Amino acid sequence: MKFSEAKNKFVQTWGALGSQWGINKTMAQIHAFLMVSAEPVSMEEIMEELQISRGNASMNLRALMDWGIVYKEFKQGERREFFIAEKDLDELATKIARERSKREIKPALKVLREVSAIQDDKTKEAKHFIEQTKKLHDFVSKADQMIDKVTEYKDNWLARMIMKMMG
Amino acid sequence: MKFSEAKNKFVQTWGALGSQWGINKTMAQIHAFLMVSAEPVSMEEIMEELQISRGNASMNLRALMDWGIVYKEFKQGERREFFIAEKDLDELATKIARERSKREIKPALKVLREVSAIQDDKTKEAKHFIEQTKKLHDFVSKADQMIDKVTEYKDNWLARMIMKMMG
DNA sequence: TATAACTTTCAAAAATATTTGAAAGTTTGA
């Protein structure tokens, strides 16, 4: 396989994986492209490489920066903006985990707390509902605590975690 | 909040959460509905409750059964099929994690292995590409091993994991 | 401060994913 072929395959695969996990395909592709780019990349170059419009590139770069996994870089004497991806994978995973916790898991926990707190527990159906949603709240809450715990280590947390699990 | 209201809110929220994680909204809603149903539920009842077509119900129930998180149940003297959800949350999380590993992570790892194995490492760009994709393979591979490790405990693995992390 | 070089916005268009519903398929039991 040639370099350009491999690069393209990687970008496509990362994009598809993103889709499967609820991340816009183009967003994942831009991220993939930046991850394997040795130098900061201009919007123009991203548009060219991925064959996407200016608007699309702009919006998805903004989203990636909101996630905190892509940064702007300014070059001496250059008017244009350049972009680089967070390349430290522990940091990348931490940012993604934290962000998904904040945006998706915590709001879901709030709903679980609310619905499991209904007083209307006369029927067998309602009793079961309360029991299940309480269990679910507990479980999701534990998983979320785990994310907090794990992401505060910062450095090499995945490796550390595996070590712990072995013991 | 009334029971029926709470139930509906839970189903909607679980559906939305599913969407955000790349799972068909209706599939997640059916799963939510079954999770909090005290008794096995017929396809007719699912269609009625979620206001969906027969085809939609049939296809998504099949998908849930393929994931191994919903089962068919036969009732004495009843021609119809009834459905129940896996209600043990450790088991549920294990099944989902294993399935996503098999369907999505392992194929992505294969691609990472392929693209990081290119020989064409003359340029700085190619060298960087190889280095990054190797690191990524390593990281994703470790995360995947972690899933294997964690899901083989079966019972109460999340709680155990938290204990380990504390120490 | 005017203009060129750039980025962002957003309504409309396009692409993608989901849903429908009717026909085909299957199973049970009279």
Place this chain on the structure above:
DNA sequence: TCAAACTTTCAAATATTTTTGAAAGTTATA
């Protein structure tokens, strides 16, 4: 064997998400 009671399939319709591109906005510097 037949027909009733059920489930599955899939092409077409619908809904949702993503993408485009041109206009508006911004910023640097002549």
